[in-house]
Amino acid sequence: MPIEVVMPKLGLTMASGTIARWIKRPGEAVREGEPLVEVATDKIAYEVEAPATGTLARALGADGDEFACGDVIGTIALAGETDTPVPAPTGTSTAPDAVTTDGAARIVEAPRISGAANGVAPTAGSSTTPLPAERGNGERVIASPAARRLARERGISLRGVRGTGPRGRITMSDVITLRQAQGDIVAGHDSSDGRREQYAPVGAPAMSPRDEVTLSLSKGEMPSRLPRSRRAIYRKMTEVGFLPLAQVETVARADALKALIDRRRDFGWTAFAVYAVARLLREHADLRTDATTGAPFERIDVGVAADTPHGLIVPVVRDADTRSLAEIQREIVRLAGLAREGALAPDDIGGACFSISNVGPQGVERVAPLPDSPQTAILGIGAATQRPAVVDPSTGSGQAALTAAWMLTCVVSFDHRFVDGAPAARFLAAFAAACADPGMLL
């Protein structure tokens, strides 16, 4: 009996998924565990593995077709079975009704109805449509493990790069050269061995420009040529564009924090922000209000905006209020690496109670990001830079004077339906105090 391939449910909230592309063609032999079809949700692409060894008999749905979770999207014929690929949508299959014999493996007979009768694009459509070239060795990036790690940490794509090692292998020095050519796109400690390279996730350039949002406000339809990876952002930004958003902003003194980061070198600005925000959110419950219930989120999971080749993605540091700075740093590096490779697991995203966007790595001083619904508030931080500051006359000679100090611009944007200005300001002031005196949280 052929084995069914179903649209997987990749997370608690996933109801449906889209066929991104069939990796195997109908008629092609597949081995259990081999990537079979790539499906996409709003945020992630996921390779579905073949549930059995045999021949891909049917591949329902063409690129872009949406299926509910649990729907059959294909079948695999086991060795010796005659369920060969259907060459044309004849609709006269003679297979008996599907019979589920085992909840775990869902072994069923071939479905009776053809793709067309099922309201799905005819099977033949996908079997005759030329599929995109498979990822062959020619496309594989050849890079040393250390070079890959360095590139991941620095947010550099190695695709299309030719290295100077044997067979064109990309080595660490190639990545370092590449970064210099790209003009230091990520701030970090400039140690040439790259071991303790600080990672700061690239911020969310797509978040602020209002014009992108307003463009769509008048229309209900999503622009037809919008890439799939942008659709979720499009939907969310349209939604958030109607909200009564307000902001509070302050400039934090960050001399002590800068010194700490330089000295410890095992965490960066983003990790500190996650750490501090998570601890402050325990008390400042207003700032973690869940817009779907109106009550605070219970778990303090903090989202971190990451810039990736697929656009803005916000992976989540779970239970950030119970983790050490170094753990948070490691988790951010791990998540950012996966985000860039499009390899985030469904549980790596979603469910945050609050998010952070850091545009510091781009050298920009200020960002006013938009809350990621159903979250109701978000913190934006920019690059810490040396700016003129007034020396407090009470601590110095008794006279106000100008000096250079490390300053960090912080903005909290919030949904005024749930959060008021005063609690947001108290939260922001507490965050600024933590930047000025990080020791009080550590």
Place this chain on the structure above:
Amino acid sequence: MARTISFSEATLEAMQEEMRRDPTVFLLGEDIAKQGGIFGQFKGLPQEFGFDRVRDTPISEAALVGAGVGAALTGCRPVVDMHFADFITCAMDEVVNQAAKLRYMFGEQCVVPMTLRAPDGITKSAGSQHSQALESWFVHTPGLEVVVPADAEDAKGLLKAAIRSDNPTLYFEHKALFPQKGAIPDDGDFVVPIGKAKTMRDGKDVAVVTYGITVARAMEAASVLEADGIEATVLNLRTLWPLDFDAIVDAVARTHRVIVAHEAVRVGGVGAEIAAFIGEHCFDELDAPVVRLGAAHVPVPFAPVLQEAMYPKAPMIADAARRLVRREI
């Protein structure tokens, strides 16, 4: 303060000091008492400690090691000299099935604090049966400690540590090292801890992870490389089991390019274990494949020209390092 003495004298001092310190330490071996050992490494000891504690034995390695295991079980700390490491093969049951296992078999009710001195390695056309480096067999056997001194300091410090260890310890000493002179600390209680490697020199371009006589060859290569502007780290493992994994990780993380070198046969050698460990635990630190250098998979030739061509020496190590740094590997 430091003195310069030969490797052979360093081992002699180690035994002498430990015998003075602990009356249960005694020596067993062929031609060690009357003759003083083939490298003079036992000379003068019977005069100080008597023929009861420095014992000549018949030529039977099985009996010799068996007696050592028995003495160790009764609370002594025997040092058993194998004459040539190659002859351990005649006492494999005593080493592998008895010495290595007894502590485990008797539920820690006994220990086997025995040291096996095993002169090994290629020198002066000694031929296939007197030139081998067999340490990997014993690294593979649970229950044994394996140490390999690289110079006079190691020779003294590791032998003292081996004698004091409660575990059966194989002490592989390269025959060509015996006359080599080196500085040792004057401290009479100086011991090289088992399980700790030593960074002989620090460089950022490439790391040579090695042990025993190959340390000197790696140091020679490093000097040559320095003239070419290549900075090499040389890590002297000193102990092969328990291995100093932290030191290996550190050397890899500082250089990202690694050569593992030894005189023992490359196939199935200790270097294979180290390279595999690096692959498993330092994958993201590697900028090039780990290069393993070792002897050819052939019996050690008697012919001097062939003998000299079959194991890694300084030029081979330097060549591998250059190719790694130039990214040809």
